Amino acid sequence: MGNLMGSLRYKEPRTVEECDSTWESDSESDEQPGDEDSGISECVSRFETGRCGEQANMSPKPSDSKSSTKMKRSFYAAKDLYKYRHSYPNYKAPRLPNDYRNLRFYLNKIPLIPDGIFIEEILTKWRGNYDKLEHNHTYIQWLFPLREQGLNFYAQELTQEEIKEFQSTREAKRRFLLAYTLMLDFYGIKLLDKSGNVARASNWQERFQHLNESQHNYLRITRILKSLGELGFEAFKAPLVRLLLDEALCRGTLPNMLHSTLEYYVYTIRLRSHRRSLLRYARQHYQPANTFLWGPPARRRGAEAGPGGRVAEPTPERERRGGDPHRACSPLTKKDSVGGGGGGGDGKGIKGYTVSTKNLQEGVMERGRGDRGKYIETVPL
Secondary structure, eight states, X not given: OHHHHHHHHXXXXXXXXXXXXXXXXXXXXXXXXXXXXXXXXXXXXXXXXXXXXXXXXXXXXXXXXHHHSOOOOOHHHHHHHHHHHTTOTTOOOOSSOOOOHHHHHHTTSSOBTTTTBOHHHHHHHSTTOHHHHHHOOSSHHHHSOOSSOOSOTTSOOOOHHHHHHHHTOHHHHHHXXXXXXXXXXXXXXXXXXXXXXXXXXXXXXXXXXXXXXXXXXXXXXXXXXXHHHHTTOXXXXXXXXXXXXXXXXXXXXXXXXXXXXXXXXXXXXXXXXXXXXXXXXXXXXXXXXXXXXXXXXXXXXXXXXXXXXXXXXXXXXXXXXXXXXXXXXXXXXXXXXXXXXXXXXXXXXXXXXXXXHHHHHHTOOEESSOSBTTBOOBXXX
């Protein structure tokens, strides 16, 4: 009855602003005054600040054409992530019987379809096999299930009952974490502890170079982040997003991922204070500063203003095109770690989307009419 009443009360958002509650002031007692960047590591000395600047100097500078291109936030992305953060308020359970297929797969009782591969084989034989992980597009929906349909229509959507059962099954959660570390290694990242802290792996240079050019993996990361939240690992999201944001914005190793990080990854995080911290950090270093789209809306900028109620203007040094856009960026920590601290299908049934043979091979679904300028609208795999 509770779910039914929630569906009746659900009002479909019609604008990006209606989808984004990040900067709302109500119920924000979790953020203490003067502690706005809690959970975000900072420079501890001028020496380290300079060192980060030297790393950033090696990254490419934004071109005039890219800087001058007018961008806007994607309503599709905002709406998709609004529904995810609010546990799919208009969700309808699948008509098929709920046989807990995702849980049984993680208990090694059934293989993934259509490949016929069991989870233990993936965990033991696929680690380090980057060609297989890159070019196979049927496993990701089984490793990271969601309450939404992906490109592999053989994979079954999660249900609320299955989520509860999964979260209470130790063996399934153990294998899920191993699957997460498998994909982190594929991306050049390692899991440091049970709190979700992450850092560069020893193979980061090679894997980051690949990841920067392999944009279908950006859709996979969206799915991974969503699945972490569904299956009881919400606290693991912020450390991963923080590392990707720092690499894309500050260190210049993943520049092609910056838009996906700000438009998608940050907004998979359900806790508003964590989203605000990440976006404040990004706004501090984003160039050109006056094109940052993810800050508080205009009607609320007074809360972010300085003395006298005025919003601080970007300095000429930071706005100058020829200057180093990453000079003020801070390193993560001395160990380059991020603190979290507890903190192919045919696309049937997805209205408004078309799937071509090329898209199936690359794991991408295109929207007939995009709403974020030059960026192609996509459905997470």
